[in-house]
Amino acid sequence: MDKSILALLAGARAIESNKRLSCTTYVYDIFGSAQEISYCDAAKLLRDEAERQLALNSRNNFGNDDSCN
Numbered sequence: 381m382d383k384s385i386l387a388l389l390a391g392a393r394a395i396e397s398n399k400r401l402s403c404t405t406y407v408y409d410i411f412g413s414a415q416e417i418s419y420c421d422a423a424k425l426l427r428d429e430a431e432r433q434l435a436l437n438s439r440n441n442f443g444n445d446d447s448c449n
Contacts, residue, residue: 382437388430395423 395401401419408415417425 382433385430385433385437388426388433392423392426392430395419395426 398419403418405416405418406422
């Protein structure tokens, strides 16, 4: 498993396990243009991306498997 996938899963798990973040929002402010996301939504996006990467990796590995030939 790729380290980036592990990092995505670890980030999602850390957010989900931290009860202080359950109803909070992350705000990223650059030059007065604030962007925000709830930590719960961020965890969901991290987990979804990790699952997408896992699916891509398994599809690529399945296509490269020459053990049956």
